[in-house]
Amino acid sequence: MCRLALKTADTPFSPYEVLTAMEAMQEGYDGSGLGLLLRGVQFDDFNYRGDLPILSGIAHSEAALQRLDEFMTGRGYEMKYDHEFDITPGLIEAKDRLKYIIRVYKDPVAADPSPEAVEQRHMEVRLDLRRDGEEHGGDLTIFSFWPQVVMIKEVGWPLAVGDALGLQDGRIKARVVMAQGRQNTNYGINLYACHPFFIQGIATMTNGENTAFVPIKEWLIGKQIPGYLGYQSDSEVFTHILHYTLKKLKLPLEVYKHVITPLKSNELDAHPQGEFLKGLRTACRRLIIDGPNAVIGTLPDETCLLVMDHKKMRPASVGGRPGVWAMASEICGVDAMIPDRDRSLDFQPMREHTVIIPPHRKEMVIWSQFNPFALPQAA
Secondary structure, three states, X not given: OOEXXXXXXXXXXXXXXXXXXXXXXXXXXXXXXXXXXXXXXXXXXXXXXXXXXXXXXXXXOHHHHHHHHHHHHHOOOEEEEEOOOOOOOOOOOOOOOOEEEEEEEEOOOOOOOOHHHHHHHHHHHHHHHHHHHHHOOOOEEEEEEEEOEEEEEEOOOHHHHHHHOOHHHOOEEEEEEEXXXXXXXXXXXXXXXXXXXXXXXXXXXXXEOOOOHHHHHHHHHHOOXXXXXXXXXXXXXXXXXXXXXXXXXXXXXXXXXXXHOOOOHHHHHOOOOHHHHHHHXXXXXXXOOOOOEEEEEEOOOOOEEEEEOOOOOOOOEEEEEOOEEEEEOOHHHHHHHOOOOOHHHOEOOOOOEEEEEOOOOOOOEEEEOOOOOOOOOOX
């Protein structure tokens, strides 16, 4: 078991607010890892221009930091801001953290300025830096390189990590914050195993165990798509399946649920788009998950989503009001993030639901797999 918490709000807020929700659910994790994703970032000492990419990670040695500088300069990236955490010594157990990296860069002038090409370059930078760290004994850990996104991962208890990094000081705020407290059930302690996971602006985190992990991982790796690698956690495949659904198949968000947990044949017989969904189920049959899992995700436009599998043995709840919403593994987590809400409107999804908080945050959208959805028009 792990614990998940997400808050999304029109007004940027401190990630420390979400860490308090993790504290309310502390019996569900063991301190073996905390992951934070901040989206829609605001710095109090830098007028951040939202289209500039932000590099997030950890340098574990001076040599790693020097290689990072040389790499970015060689690629033509100009550093515009380097965030310095107000660190309290002694609260982080690991002793090889030379520098927690949050750096804003200006993109170089590129021959191909299209959004698709820029996104590809940002992913390649992240992957190349990660590979460089792995080739040098793990002395450089890179989590993301993307506009509007900051990722922080560390071993330890959520509030202790927040206190160690001074996250309560409000110097970094965001409109969306995802947090996961890890329960180390299957793998060694590894920063890359901390959720959320990230690829090209898409992020997910999971509570549960994906027993179909190996065949899914092998299928994804077999597609030879850049970024489908790592898999220090069996939950990372959920991020890549969402990426594959949206970016490669170019299908709407609602279809994600049909890929990972398709309806039964007799249910598809009665579905208005049953024939299409039967074909999708056949084409993506290796991506069908076997839980129990609850998955929370976010997209580049700040859309937030929650789904779970048919077993429904890893609950999650949603609550809020126009302008601010929260998702958490336990209702006490939602209470900690948004105490002033109408609790009668809280919702726990069933096996057919996708809960969506749109970027405008005016409402919670509850979509059912039994409902039709809009397919993209053929060119």
